[in-house]
Amino acid sequence: MSEDLKRQAAAMALTNLRPGMRLGLGTGSTARHFVDLLGEKVAAGFDCICVPTSEVTARQALSLNIPLSDLETLDRLDLTVDGADEIDPDLNLIKGAGGALLREKIVAAASDAMVVIADDSKLVPALGPRFPLPIEVNRFGLGATQRAVADVMARHGAQGPLRLRETAPGSPYVTDGGHLLLDAFFGRISQPEALSRDLLDIAGVVQHGLFLKMCKTAYVATPDGVRTLTSGTN
Numbered sequence: 001m002s003e004d005l006k007r008q009a010a011a012m013a014l015t016n017l018r019p020g021m022r023l024g025l026g027t028g029s030t031a032r033h034f035v036d037l038l039g040e041k042v043a044a045g046f047d048c049i050c051v052p053t054s055e056v057t058a059r060q061a062l063s064l065n066i067p068l069s070d071l072e073t074l075d076r077l078d079l080t081v082d083g084a085d086e087i088d089p090d091l092n093l094i095k096g097a098g099g100a101l102l103r104e105k106i107v108a109a110a111s112d113a114m115v116v117i118a119d120d121s122k123l124v125p126a127l128g129p130r131f132p133l134p135i136e137v138n139r140f141g142l143g144a145t146q147r148a149v150a151d152v153m154a155r156h157g158a159q160g161p162l163r164l165r166e167t168a169p170g171s172p173y174v175t176d177g178g179h180l181l182l183d184a185f186f187g188r189i190s191q192p193e194a195l196s197r198d199l200l201d202i203a204g205v206v207q208h209g210l211f212l213k214m215c216k217t218a219y220v221a222t223p224d225g226v227r228t229l230t231s232g233t234n
């Protein structure tokens with residue numbers, strides 16, 4: 001059921017595509033459906049050039065003969081299509097459960113528009129209650145960075161723990177950029193902009209998974225059909 005909803009949201013995002021577009025390709029199980037569907041269009045002759053947000057997405061796109069490029073060759077992208085872990089009514093997002101938040105944010109920031117695709121389990125009244133906030137950090141000085149992040153969490157009234165993401169006990173998850181991820185359980189995040197600034201002020205923090213004012217349109221699949229949400233109108 002859920003895979004079916006994700007695919008419906010992904011299919012809706014195809015309506016944004018025009019020949020010759022420069023596209024950012026997101027990461028995760030919902031974005032994977034979009035890349036599959038784009039692959040079918042490319043096989044049928046659709047012209048586009050794409051920048052993937054992870055090595056996993058790059059491999060999938062290459063297997064489907066989707067033409068790939070990078071942000072050295074292309075100065076801007078027309079559109080990025082990506083998933084999200086939480087979506088608030090203003091279409092602010094938490095992203096990064098799939099570990100690709102840094103490249104996802106770089107690609108989204110280089111795009112004229114960001115469209116998010118998701119099933120309705122991702123809708124929240126305010127960011128924070130369901131998913132921890134992923135924070136990508138440099139390996140060097142991990143202890144100091146963790147203490148500084150814990151201080152910021154305390155100042156922002158975090159209700160849960162701070163954990164180093166691991167693939168197995170004792171084996172940290174390593175991002176495509178060679179960094180580590182901290183998962184910070186906040187509960188409801190009441191001041192996302194201030195939290196974003198406070199986290200980016202920490203020297204060891206590379207980036208975090210708050211995507212604020214970046215997404216203008218979200219296609220959210222429900223059992224009753226796909227809803228189109230637009231920022232500023234929900």
Ligand SMILES: O=C(CO)[C@H](O)[C@H](O)COP(=O)(O)O
Pocket residue numbers: 026027028029030031082083084085094095096097098099100101104
């Ligand atoms: O941010 C992400 C990866 O870093 C994903 O977009 C997010 O985790 C949603 O994934 P899924 O579609 O599998 O629920």
